[in-house]
Amino acid sequence: xxxxxxxxxxxxxxxxxxxxxxxxxxxxxxxxxxxxxxxxxxxxxxxxxxxxxxxxxxxxxxxxxxxxxxxxxxxxxxxxxxxxxxxxxxxxxxxxxxxxxxxxxxxxxxxxxxxxxxxxxxxxxxxxxxxxxxxxxxxxxxxxxxxxxxxxxxxxxxxxxxxxxxxxxxxxxxxxxxxxxxxxxxxxxxxxxxxxxxxxxxxxxxxxxxxxxxxxxxxxxxxxxxxxxxxxxxxxxxxxxxxxxxxxxxxxxxxxxxxxxxxxxxxxxxxxxxxxxxxxxxxxxxxxxxxxxxxxxxxxxxxxxxxxxxxxxxxxxxxxxxxxxxxx
Amino acid sequence: xxxxxxxxxxxxxxxxxxxxxxxxxxxxxxxxxxxxxxxxxxxxxxxxxxxxxxxxxxxxxxxxxxxxxxxxxxxxxxxxxxxxxxxxxxxxxxxxxxxxxxxxxxxxxxxxxxxxxxxxxxxxxxxxxxxxxxxxxxxxxxxxxxxxxxxxxxxxxxxxxxxxxxxxxxxxxxxxxxxxxxxxxxxxxxxxxxxxxxxxxxxxxxxxxxxxxxxxxxxxxxxxxxxxxxxxxxxxxxxxxxxxxxxxxxxxxxxxxxxxxxxxxxx
Numbered sequence: 001x002x003x004x005x006x007x008x009x010x011x012x013x014x015x016x017x018x019x020x021x022x023x024x025x026x027x028x029x030x031x032x033x034x035x036x037x038x039x040x041x042x043x044x045x046x047x048x049x050x051x052x053x054x055x056x057x058x059x060x061x062x063x064x065x066x067x068x069x070x071x072x073x074x075x076x077x078x079x080x081x082x083x084x085x086x087x088x089x090x091x092x093x094x095x096x097x098x099x100x101x102x103x104x105x106x107x108x109x110x111x112x113x114x115x116x117x118x119x120x121x122x123x124x125x126x127x128x129x130x131x132x133x134x135x136x137x138x139x140x141x142x143x144x145x146x147x148x149x150x151x152x153x154x155x156x157x158x159x160x161x162x163x164x165x166x167x168x169x170x171x172x173x174x175x176x177x178x179x180x181x182x183x184x185x186x187x188x189x190x191x192x193x194x195x196x197x198x199x200x201x202x203x204x205x206x207x208x209x210x211x212x213x214x215x216x217x218x219x220x221x222x223x224x225x226x227x228x229x230x231x232x233x234x235x236x237x238x239x240x241x242x243x244x245x246x247x248x249x250x251x252x253x254x255x256x257x258x259x260x261x262x263x264x265x266x267x268x269x270x271x272x273x274x275x276x277x278x279x280x281x282x283x284x285x286x287x288x289x290x291x292x293x294x295x296x297x298x299x300x301x302x303x304x305x306x307x308x309x310x311x312x313x314x315x316x317x318x319x320x321x322x323x324x325x326x327x328x
Numbered sequence: 329x330x331x332x333x334x335x336x337x338x339x340x341x342x343x344x345x346x347x348x349x350x351x352x353x354x355x356x357x358x359x360x361x362x363x364x365x366x367x368x369x370x371x372x373x374x375x376x377x378x379x380x381x382x383x384x385x386x387x388x389x390x391x392x393x394x395x396x397x398x399x400x401x402x403x404x405x406x407x408x409x410x411x412x413x414x415x416x417x418x419x420x421x422x423x424x425x426x427x428x429x430x431x432x433x434x435x436x437x438x439x440x441x442x443x444x445x446x447x448x449x450x451x452x453x454x455x456x457x458x459x460x461x462x463x464x465x466x467x468x469x470x471x472x473x474x475x476x477x478x479x480x481x482x483x484x485x486x487x488x489x490x491x492x493x494x495x496x497x498x499x500x501x502x503x504x505x506x507x508x509x510x511x512x513x514x515x516x517x518x519x520x521x522x523x524x525x526x527x528x529x530x531x532x533x534x535x536x537x538x539x540x541x542x543x544x545x546x547x548x549x550x551x552x553x554x555x556x557x558x559x560x561x562x563x564x565x566x567x568x569x570x571x572x573x574x575x576x577x578x579x580x581x582x583x584x585x586x587x588x589x590x591x592x593x594x595x
Contacts, residue, residue: 012494073498075473097492101474104426108466113427113554116457129558135357135454136341138348142559166362188471188502192487207495208595233592251513257341257453258368258511265590265595276341281458285592289584295571298345303569306363307584313577314584321585 002087005030006149007056008079009041010098011070013048016206017263021159022094023055025121028162032123039169040082042218044068049171054164059171066177066186069295074177076102081107088149090128092121093184094156095261103149107151114151115143119283121152128152136257136276137283153208157263158284197252202236204255210236210264210285212255214278216271216292217241217311223249225315226270232322238262240272255281270311274299291315329386329481331377332444334433334464335370335405337398339363343451353475355560357454366401369449371517374405376479377447378518384481387411389440393432394418399533406528407520413533414440425455428552430463435541437468443504444487450475450508458540461508470506473499477512535568 003311007026013019021038030037039052041290043061060082066074079102083091091106093099100116107114112202120131128145130152177186185225188189204210211230213223223237230237237253244254256261257277270291273276279302290299290306300306307314341363366374377388389412390405403411416436420425425433437446443495446468451458458474465472478489485503489496491510509515520528538544556565572587574580 056591072473091450097475097490100458101462101472104462105466105472108463113557114459114463116459132457134456134560135339135348136456137558138345139350139357139562141557144556144558145554146556147554184502185469185471189473189505190500191486191497192500193498195495195497216353230527233588238339256458266591268588277453289588289591290569299571300571301345305570305584305587307580309577310363311581314581317578318585318588321581325589 003089004036004084004086004185005033005037005090005092006083006088008083008099009036009039009045009052009094010096010102011042011045011067011075013041013045015047018094018096018156019048019051019159020262021156022092023052023164025154025156025159027055027094029092029121029123033089035089038086042067043173045204053169053171055162056169059169061171061173063175064177064289065175069191070098071186072101072189073189076105077174077186079106080209082174083110083149091149091151093151093153099153103151103153110149110151111147112149112151113145113147115145115154116153118152118154119158121154133280133283137280138276155261155263155284158202159277164300193259204236204238204260204262207262209233209262209266210238210262211235211268211270212238212240212272213243213249213270214240214272216273217243217248222311229315229319229322232319232326235268239301257281269299270315272299273297274302294310329380329384329445330443331380331386331388331447332437332440332443333370333374333377333388333390333405333410334446334448335374335390335392335401336367336449336456337364337392337394337401337454338367338452340365350560350562352560355557364397364400366404367452368517369451369509369511372419372511372515373447373449374408374410375515375517376509377445378408379515380479381586389414389443391436391440393424393429393431393436402533403528404520406531406533407525408518409524413531415533415535417537421583423547424552425555426457426459426463427554428548429460432541432543432548433460433464434467434539435543436536439536439541445479446470446504446506448506448508450510458508461506462516470504470507471501472506473501474508475510476507477510477515532571
């Protein structure tokens, strides 16, 4: 087996849109290259493994304890060993922190090349080409991979899933770290503590509908109205950097280049001007709508529809409308 | 504690889309009227290094790879009182990305000597891939931690805190280590005093050529060729935002509600 497409899941992956998107991308690339699709995931991530088996020719379940714990240097060594064995022409990863950690380093160890933040992957004259937004989303770049393997991390949530195969791939249990490979480098960094953020409701990155507020709201009190609207349409609340920097909402609400990257079906931007760094956070939003008093606000260039109006005249009434719908 | 902070100069990412243009020959953004600034995450990194030095002492070296205009960001770092500043002069022609930058920075580090901490911003505001830091770690055969926003000294070396998708992690790390820094409330870049800005121009700033660090243009070009920008364009302004109209706010709201309902049906 060689020249395959390997899709890698980092430890702790849960079955969500990102997993389905990565599997979809891997399947399509393998088909386009007329080659096999191999998937690598942690042995502990059972739901993910089961889904992988329906979307691949082969699945490697990584049993190394260090993988399950995500000890960073060991994880990289394990992924390197697993990928090297497969002799891939391409390695795909998702956009989570751990994937971004390893991607470029993995490519270096495999003597290939890396490209990050891919919005699309295509094959052109046998070469892998990645399309991505650059310069804060002001431009689109198409980057060609000129070394093998091409290690690419994708905005996996934005990729379409593929239907399940009729055959289920075998899941092979593997360990790649042996006692000999316990070099000082592998233990140079050690996770001592891990905090999972207590999230009330869905994480912004996974939210399907988001109601977001910006500088134009003028203060923290208006966010109450946004929360009510969000509740009425089953949405999560977010904010621009200006609103967070002003302390109107906690920093975890921030969407943008230095905040969260979201991929909802609908993003409603209320009193948000639409600075580049904010638009970078909503690049994968399917439908963007805006409420803003300024018809020239850059946000409207990103919208499918919008309304030039003071939010005070809109948000409350919208909420009433949707509350009434729920009741009826 | 000897710290190295690598700084990247970029075109101001906040310029309006109207003023943004592509240089179709070089396949990069045209300088135009945009200011050149230090990448924000590099500034967060410098602030993190300064705070660590404030707490436990040590030395900070600032390093950049670029043409003459990049001296400005080193002067700003000197105004913030870094101890040393170095620039590796860039070749004029090729557009250099993470692959060549990491190669060059690694060669400069080898010439500069041993560091305990090597810091970079987590990604650049222009190309935004976040590959340089990890690649630098690979060239130097050092461990790497990304998305760090807090550093403390501990018995092993340092204790790092980093942001992850699901929350935070703490790592105990042996030195030396390479890390990429992200922003948080605590590492908002400090502003240099005017007096220090003026003094910075008198401080020593060393410039090296590629030859000085044991590289040549061919080696850098070869490294850069691993990936190739084949197209760069400004997307068509679709400008097809449907502005909801109506005689009254109530009418507009009703129409907006209808459009939202339509989208929600598909969710």
